[in-house]
Structures are given as C-alpha cells and as structure tokens.
Amino acid sequence: MSEPAHADYQGAKIGMWLFLFTELMLFGGLFLLYAAYRMLHPAEFHRASQELNAVIGVGNTLVLLTSSLFAALALTAVQQGRGEAGARWAALTACLGALFLMNKGLEWGAKFHHGIFPGSALVKAMPPGEGLFFGLYFTMTGLHALHVLIGVVLLAVVALLVKGGRVRQGDCVLLENAGLYWHLVDVIWIFLLPLFYLAA
Amino acid sequence: MSYLDRQGKGGLTSWIFSTDHKRVSLLYLALMTAFFWVAVGIGVAMRLKHLSGSDFLVSARTYNALFTVHGVIMVFMFVIPGLPAVFGNFFLPILIGAKDVAFPRLNLLSWWLFLAGACLALLSLFTGPGAPDTGWTFYVPFSLRTGTNVSLAVFAAFVLGFSSILTGINFITTVHRLRCEGMTWHRMPLFVWAIYSTGWIQVLATPVIGITLLLVILERAFGIGVFDPARGGDPVLYQHLFWIYSHPAVYIMIVPAMGAITEIIPTFARRCIFGYRAIAYSSLAIAGLGSLVWAHHMFTSGMADLANIIFSLLTFLVAVPSAIKVFNWTATLYKGSVDMQPSMLFALTFVFLFTIGGLTGVMQGALGLNVHLHDTYWIVGHFHYVMFGGTGFAFFAALLYWFPKMFGRQYDPKPAYAAWVLMFLGFNMLYGSFMVLGAMGMPRRYFAHLPQFHSLHLAATAGSWALVAGLAVLFGNFLAALRRGAPAESDPWGGKTLEWTLPSPPPPENFDKLPVVTGAPYSYNPKAPA
Amino acid sequence: MNAMAQEQGHVVEPSTLLKVWAALVVLTGLLVAASLVSPALAVAAMLTLTPLKAGLVFYYFMHLKHEGPLLRGMVLAALTVLVVFIGMMFLDLAFR
Numbered sequence: 001m002s003e004p005a006h007a008d009y010q011g012a013k014i015g016m017w018l019f020l021f022t023e024l025m026l027f028g029g030l031f032l033l034y035a036a037y038r039m040l041h042p043a044e045f046h047r048a049s050q051e052l053n054a055v056i057g058v059g060n061t062l063v064l065l066t067s068s069l070f071a072a073l074a075l076t077a078v079q080q081g082r083g084e085a086g087a088r089w090a091a092l093t094a095c096l097g098a099l100f101l102m103n104k105g106l107e108w109g110a111k112f113h114h115g116i117f118p119g120s121a122l123v124k125a126m127p128p129g130e131g132l133f134f135g136l137y138f139t140m141t142g143l144h145a146l147h148v149l150i151g152v153v154l155l156a157v158v159a160l161l162v163k164g165g166r167v168r169q170g171d172c173v174l175l176e177n178a179g180l181y182w183h184l185v186d187v188i189w190i191f192l193l194p195l196f197y198l199a200a
Numbered sequence: 201m202s203y204l205d206r207q208g209k210g211g212l213t214s215w216i217f218s219t220d221h222k223r224v225s226l227l228y229l230a231l232m233t234a235f236f237w238v239a240v241g242i243g244v245a246m247r248l249k250h251l252s253g254s255d256f257l258v259s260a261r262t263y264n265a266l267f268t269v270h271g272v273i274m275v276f277m278f279v280i281p282g283l284p285a286v287f288g289n290f291f292l293p294i295l296i297g298a299k300d301v302a303f304p305r306l307n308l309l310s311w312w313l314f315l316a317g318a319c320l321a322l323l324s325l326f327t328g329p330g331a332p333d334t335g336w337t338f339y340v341p342f343s344l345r346t347g348t349n350v351s352l353a354v355f356a357a358f359v360l361g362f363s364s365i366l367t368g369i370n371f372i373t374t375v376h377r378l379r380c381e382g383m384t385w386h387r388m389p390l391f392v393w394a395i396y397s398t399g400w401i402q403v404l405a406t407p408v409i410g411i412t413l414l415l416v417i418l419e420r421a422f423g424i425g426v427f428d429p430a431r432g433g434d435p436v437l438y439q440h441l442f443w444i445y446s447h448p449a450v451y452i453m454i455v456p457a458m459g460a461i462t463e464i465i466p467t468f469a470r471r472c473i474f475g476y477r478a479i480a481y482s483s484l485a486i487a488g489l490g491s492l493v494w495a496h497h498m499f500t501s502g503m504a505d506l507a508n509i510i511f512s513l514l515t516f517l518v519a520v521p522s523a524i525k526v527f528n529w530t531a532t533l534y535k536g537s538v539d540m541q542p543s544m545l546f547a548l549t550f551v552f553l554f555t556i557g558g559l560t561g562v563m564q565g566a567l568g569l570n571v572h573l574h575d576t577y578w579i580v581g582h583f584h585y586v587m588f589g590g591t592g593f594a595f596f597a598a599l600l601y602w603f604p605k606m607f608g609r610q611y612d613p614k615p616a617y618a619a620w621v622l623m624f625l626g627f628n629m630l631y632g633s634f635m636v637l638g639a640m641g642m643p644r645r646y647f648a649h650l651p652q653f654h655s656l657h658l659a660a661t662a663g664s665w666a667l668v669a670g671l672a673v674l675f676g677n678f679l680a681a682l683r684r685g686a687p688a689e690s691d692p693w694g695g696k697t698l699e700w701t702l703p704s705p706p707p708p709e710n711f712d713k714l715p716v717v718t719g720a721p722y723s724y725n726p727k728a729p730a
Numbered sequence: 731m732n733a734m735a736q737e738q739g740h741v742v743e744p745s746t747l748l749k750v751w752a753a754l755v756v757l758t759g760l761l762v763a764a765s766l767v768s769p770a771l772a773v774a775a776m777l778t779l780t781p782l783k784a785g786l787v788f789y790y791f792m793h794l795k796h797e798g799p800l801l802r803g804m805v806l807a808a809l810t811v812l813v814v815f816i817g818m819m820f821l822d823l824a825f826r
Contacts (some may be wrong), residue, residue, distance in 0.1 A: 004805055007300065008377055010377065011302050011373050011376070011377035011378075012802070013739075014372075014373050014376055014377065014801065014804075015302065015306075015369055015806065017372045017801060018368075018369040018372055018373065018403050018804075019369055019803060020371075021404060021804070021805075021808040022403055022404075022406070022407040023407070024407075024812060025404055025405070025406075025408055025808075025811075026408075026409070026410055026411050026806060026810075027411075028406040028812040028816070029407070029410075029412060029441055030410045030411060030748045031812075031816065032437075032440075032441070032815065032816045032819055033415075033426060033437060033441075033822075036434070036437055036819065036820075036823050037426075037432065037433070037434075038799055039820075039823060039824070040432065040823075041432055041736060044432065046769070054762070054765075058758065058762055061754065061758055062758070065751060065758070066751065067753060068751075068787060069747055069748070069750075069751040069791075070789070072742065072747045072790075072791045073744055073747055074744075074745070076742055076744055077586035077738075079741045080741060080806070085376075085757075089398055100683035107362050107807065117421035118418070118423070118424050118455060119421075119422040119423040119424070123425075123750060124423065124431075126407065126433050127432075128430065128432030129431075129432035129433075131425050131431050131432070132425045132426065132431055132433055134424075134426030135425045135426050135431075136424075136426065138424065138813065139415070139418060139424060139426070143414075151284045159790075176739070176793075179791075179792075180792055181780075183787050183788075183791045183792045184792075186787060186791075187787050187788070188782045189204075189287070190780060190783045190784050190787070191780055191784065193758075193761070194761060194765070194772070194775070194776040194780055195776070198761060198762065198765035198772055199765075199772070200765075376800070404808060408815070410742075436822070437819075437823075440819050440822070443817055491811065491815075492814065492818065495818075495822065502823045502826075503826070504821065504822045504823070504824070504825035504826040506821060506823070506825040507818075507821040507822035507825065508821075510818075510821055512820075649771050
C-alpha cells in the first residue's frame with residue numbers, strides 16, 4: 001500500500017486551506033497598518049482617496065466577482081463529469097483575471113502619469129498621512145495584483161489539465177485548490193475596494 | 201535495507217532530491233550544523249573582543265555586524281528550524297505510524313528554500329556596501345537609514361520564513377491525515393502534540409514577519425513612508441508587527457524542545473508520563489497564549505499604559521502552562537528508576553536551565569523592573585538561558601536520544617558526559633555573568649565597556665571557551681560514532697514509542713506493514729519489575 | 731462511484747452559485763450607494779457589508795457550507811487570530 005500522498009483528497013484540501021491562512025495573515029499585517037494609519041490620519045486618508053477612480057475600482061470588483069463565479073462553476077462542471085465545460089469556465093476565469101490586471105495597469109499608468117508613484121516627488125511633498133495612503137495603496141493593490149497574476153497562470157494551467165483529462169471527475173483536487181486560491185484573492189479585493197476607493 | 205543505503209544512482213543527488221522525510225531531516229541537520237558553528241565562531245569572536253574594554257581585535261563597525269549576523273544565523277537558521285526540521289521531519293511520521301509526511305515534495309522544497317535563504321544571508325555579508333549592522337531585529341528607523349546591506353539580509357529572512365511556513369503546513373496536515381489505525385489524538389506521543397502546536401504558530405505568525413520585512417525592503421527601495429514619522433508613519437508599529445511574529449517564534453523554538461524532553465524523561469525514568477493530557481493541552485495553551493504577549497518587548501517604546509498593563513498580565517499567564525510541564529516532568533521522575541544516560545542528563549539540564557530562563561522572563565514581564573533591565577546584558581543572558589540552555593540543550597538531548605536510531609550507530613557515552621561537564625560549567629559562567637552584568641547596568645550591543653564591568657566580562661569570556669570546548673567534544677564524539685560506532689540495537693534505551701519498533705536505521709518506507717496501535721504511549725508499568 | 735463522489739465533496743448547483751453572485755453584486759451596489767450618502771454611513775457599510783460579502787464567498791464559493799467541523803473550525807480559528815492581533819494592537823494605539 002504505497003499510494004502517493006497526493007491521492008489524499010481531503011489532505012490536499014487541508015494543506016491548501018492552511019496556505020490560504022498564511023495569505024490571510026500576510027495581507028492581515030497590511031490591514032493592521034491601514035487601520036492604524038486611518039485612525040491616526042482620517043482627514044488625510046479621506047482627501048487622498050478622492051484621487052482614486054471609484055469607477056475603475058467598482059468595475060474591477062464586478063470583474064473579479066464574476067470570475068469567482070466562473071471558477072466555482074468550473075468545479076461544479078468537472079464534479080458532474082462535464083470536463084469540456086469545466087475547462088471552458090476555468091479558462092474564462094483566467095481571462096477575467098487578465099482583464100482585471102489590464103484595468104489595474106491602466107489605473108496605475110494614469111497615476112504614474114500624474115506623478116503619483118511610490119517615492120515620487122509629488123507624493124513625498126504631500127502632507128504627512130496623504131503620501132502614506134498612497135504608499136499603502138500601491139503596496140496593497142500591488143501585492144494583490146501579484147496574486148492575481150499567479151492565479152491567472154495557475155488557472156490557465158489547470159484549464160489545460162482539465163481539457164486534457166488529467167483533472168477530472170473524482171480527481172479534481174487541483175482545480176478545487178486553484179479555485180480556493182482564486183476565491184481568496186477575490187475576498188482580499190472585496191476588502192480593498194471600500195478601504196481605498198470608497199473612502200472618499 | 202535502510203534509508204541510508206545507496207538508492208538509485210546514489211551520490212549527492214540521491215540526497216538533495218530525495219523526498220524521503222528521513223533524508224530531508226539529515227539534509228537540514230547537515231546545513232544547520234554548519235551554520236551553527238559559523239555563528240558559534242562569531243560569538244567567540246565577540247567574547248574575545250571584550251577581553252579589553254576598548255578597541256581590541258575588531259572595529260566597532262565590525263562588532264555591529266558580528267552581533268547582527270550571530271543573531272540572524274542562530275535565530276533563523278538554527279533555533280527556529282532546529283527541532284521541527286530535524287527531529288520533526290525524521291520522527292513525526294514514524295511516531296504516528298506513517299510512511300512519510302503528507303506532502304513529501306513540498307517538504308523537499310522547504311529544504312531548498314532554507315538553502316536559498318541561507319545562501320542569500322551569506323551573500324548579504326560579502327556583497328554590497330557592507331554586512332548588515334542593525335541587530336537581528338532590524339528595527340526602524342535605523343534599518344531604513346543605514347547604508348549596509350540590510351535589504352538582502354531581510355529578504356533572506358523572508359525566504360527562510362517561507363520555508364518554515366511550508367514545514368508547518370506539512371506537519372499539521374500530516375498529523376490530521378496520516379495517523380495509523382488506532383492512533384487517536386490521545387495516544388499520540390507528546391512530541392507530536394508539540395510539533396503540531398508549533399505548526400500552527402508557524403502558519404499563523406510567520407506571514408506577519410514576512411510582510412513586515414517586505415515593507416522594510418519597499419521602504420528602502422521606494423520610500424513608501426509606512427514607518428517614517430516625517431511622512432506620518434509610526435516606527436512603533438514596526439515593533440508591533442515584528443514582535444507579533446517574533447515573540448510566538450520564541451515558542452516555535454521552545455515548544456518542540458519541550459516535546460523532545462517529554463519523550464526522553466519517561467524512557468529513562470521507566471515511568472509513564474505524569475499528566476499526559478495536561479502536557480498535551482499546555483502545548484496548545486502556550487502556542488495560543490504565547491501569541492498574545494508580543495508587546496512585552498516594547499514596554500519602553502512609549503506604548504499606551506493600558507497596553508503595557510494588559511501585556512504584562514498576559515505575560516505572567518504564559519508562565520502557567522510552562523510551569524505545568526515542569527511540574528509534570530518532575531512528577532514523572534518521582535519514584536522512577538532513573539537511568540542517567542547522557543541524553544537524560546542533557547534533558548534534566550534543560551529543565552534546570554529553562555526554569556532559570558523562564559523565571560527571569562517572568563521578572564522582566566513586570567513593568568517597573570523591565571525599565572531597568574531593558575536592553576541590558578540581563579536580557580541577553582535571559583534569552584540565552586531559554587534559547588541555548590533550553591532549546592540548544594534539548595536539541596543535544598534529542599540528538600543523543602535519537603542518534604542510534606537515525607544513524608544506526610551507538611556513540612561512546614563517556615565523552616558525552618565530559619562534554620556535559622564543560623558545557624554546563626561554561627554555559628553558566630558565560631550567561632550567568634551576563635545577567636549580573638545587565639543587572640549592574642551594562643547595556644547590550646555595546647562595543648566598549650566600563651572598567652567596573654571588566655572582571656565579569658573576563659569571566660564570561662573564559663566561560664565561552666569551556667562552552668565551545670564542550671561543544672567540540674560533543675560533536676567530535678558524534679563524528680567518531682558515525683565512523684566507527686558499534687551497530688545500534690533497534691531499542692537501545694527501552695523506549696516504548698513506535699520508532700523503537702523499527703530497525704536502526706529505519707527502512708526507506710519506515711513500516712513494511714502499517715502498525716495498529718491499541719494503547720497509550722509510554723506504557724511502562726511502574727508496579728512490574730523492569 | 732459513490733465513494734468517489736464522497737471523496738471529491740459536495741457538488742454545489744450552478745443555480746445556487748448564480749444566486750450568490752447576484753447577492754454579491756447587489757451588496758457591492760449597496761456599498762457604493764452608502765459611500766455616496768455620508769462618510770459615517772460609508773464606514774458603517776464597510777464594517778458590515780464587506781464581511782458579509784466575504785462570508786458569502788467563503789460559505790458558498792469555497793464550499794465551507796459543506797465542509798466538516800475540522801475545516802470550519804480551522805478557518806474560524808485563523809480569522810479569530812487575525813482579529814485578535816489587530817484588536818490588541820489598538821490597545822496601544824487607541825489609548826496612547
């Protein structure tokens with residue numbers, strides 16, 4: 001009975017959840033800083049937040065929420081034995097993730113164009129607290145975008161595996177775990193939206 | 201056939217790409233031993249410097265780098281990974297009757313990350329504008345302003361943290377999923393409980409230091425302002441984030457050590473452990489409570505009084521589960537037929553030294569006294585009693601205990617006793633002097649010292665020589681045993697846990713047939729003659 | 731087949747997933763609306779609706795509704811630790 005360890009479906013899922021906890025705590029440290037500095041500089045955060053484009057923020061939220069739905073649909077499809085549909089949903093999830101990144105890139109690009117980027121002269125000249133807001137904004141959305149990028153690659157790979165039949169009904173923990181990761185990235189963004197874009 | 205025998209093509213690649221938890225354990229042991237000796241050498245150099253109160257041997261700048269690198273190596277590459285990565289890896293699966301950990305490839309990846317982090321740390325010493333000189337705590341604002349190679353050292357710590365996280369994930373999952381038939385939670389050996397509790401701290405606390413260190417790098421690279429008062433940032437928040445991890449990290453270091461001691465004492469006292477559940481749950485309690493006391497490192501940082509009082513109170517509370525363990529070990533020894541093998545001697549020394557370290561910790565938890573003792577040699581003495589007298593001696597006790605099982609060879613006990621004498625005397629002379637020095641007012645991390653401190657500094661330095669001589673004898677004895685030790689029996693100490701049912705060294709897949717457990721561990725019957 | 735289905739866990743119906751998605755979109759709309767009314771309402775909405783949205787994702791998309799007590803307990807413990815860390819930091823910051 002020398003079965004490989006990855007045959008343990010539940011074990012693989014526990015491992016993934018434990019990893020998600022570490023992601024949660026990683027962002028948790030940043031949320032802690034945000035909460036502390038918002039308490040110390042409420043007016044400055046309010047002012048700085050007005051610089052952000054709430055339309056892009058809300059739009060990107062809808063993109064991510066929908067992508068999360070697609071990821072969940074992909075798992076349901078594969079669990080029900082509809083591999084073709086599952087591969088399609090997973091690929092669509094990755095596409096929406098790419099769309100999110102594109103929006104993010106446009107948004108950051110516009111900020112850079114206006115001279116707002118980490119360490120820029122404009123940000124450094126802002127009153128204490130306002131520059132800090134942008135420091136946190138770039139750190140948190142940047143770290144989140146990095147996770148989205150990883151998720152896009154992960155889901156694209158898994159979509160191919162589903163298409164090729166390597167991930168299939170009864171043996172789909174890879175898809176389930178990729179989905180879990182993607183949903184967590186979505187949850188982080190659910191928190192980032194009101195913290196940055198709706199704080200004005 | 202044992203796991204040590206040549207496999208496949210053999211050679212180095214059959215080790216560094218092996219997913220066998222036993223081989224991974226030895227990979228950690230080799231790497232950690234090497235770094236341990238580097239850090240010991242640095243420690244000795246610092247002691248030699250204090251043969252004189254002023255300029256001697258090294259420059260003040262080099263001295264700053266020495267205590268930083270000594271701390272970084274010892275904390276992140278020896279004491280934190282120490283017992284979990286070596287003995288946890290080797291014995292956790294065996295103790296619960298499994299063939300390997302839950303994710304063997306992830307386990308190997310952890311080691312590779314450990315190697316990468318270690319290489320980065322080394323690189324930070326010899327490249328760029330100079331070795332980091334901030335102390336292992338990387339406190340802002342100095343770590344942001346200093347021109348030395350802090351970013352790379354901090355990144356090394358980040359990578360080492362990632363390695364630690366993956367190990368934690370692996371061990372928690374292993375305990376949940378791979379216990380053999382009949383191995384209920386309350387039949388698990390107590391070392392497993394300790395490793396399990398530690399795994400949770402690794403998973404939940406380590407990411408916080410990860411993000412903190414990343415912020416230091418970002419701050420240095422871009423000036424994002426999060427810890428910069430001129431931009432509205434608050435350096436005290438750095439200390440909060442740093443200690444949210446680094447205090448629980450103390451328990452990552454000590455809880456597995458306590459677990460190993462809990463295996464050793466029943467074996468050599470020939471008695472069932474006293475208070476199994478109390479010890480098991482106190483591991484969890486230490487992990488939980490220990491995560492809520494971080495700010496006792498910051499009583500002099502200008503925190504709110506309310507926070508000071510609450511964190512002080514919680515600090516006193518952690519003493520309770522720690523004391524539960526000490527009382528239970530003592531009660532286990534009561535009326536036992538104690539066999540004072542070297543391993544047992546080191547284990548009892550652990551209890552003695554850890555009690556000193558623990559009680560001085562309670563003293564520091566008192567707000568008034570803390571102001572006097574903060575940042576003095578007292579603190580340095582205190583944490584060496586916990587980290588070296590505690591975890592270090594437990595590491596050696598565990599190595600003496602499990603060496604025959606791991607390598608299939610028996611060592612000569614006599615040099616091990618001699619090593620103990622040297623180490624015990626040297627240790628107390630070194631760190632005992634530190635505590636007195638600190639109480640007298642000698643600040644830590646100072647390059648020079650005043651004449652009134654000189655004689656105690658000399659005593660400490662002399663103690664460091666005895667300590668290092670003892671370490672050399674201990675390691676030399678192990679090396680000799682590796683080369684020409686007698687073959688070890690499968691159960692040389694009369695242990696009752698599952699690892700002693702296997703041949704020494706164990707076969708590659710541990711168990712031919714997975715065991716079925718029918719009773720509690722430590723099944724010594726005190727009434728029957730042994 | 732049954733053993734296999736059990737192994738891979740509960741299957742959540744597409745119609746359920748769609749409903750949850752709709753709820754998430756509506757909640758996002760409410761959040762935006764609240765932020766347009768007044769700052770106080772924006773903060774109140776942030777502190778209530780955002781965790782609710784995250785809860786929906788955890789519960790349905792991430793299948794916690796159908797997981798056993800072990801995983802649920804783990805998630806609860808991890809979230810508690812995070813909240814306690816942030817809360818205890820405020821013991822300092824809010825009373826300085």
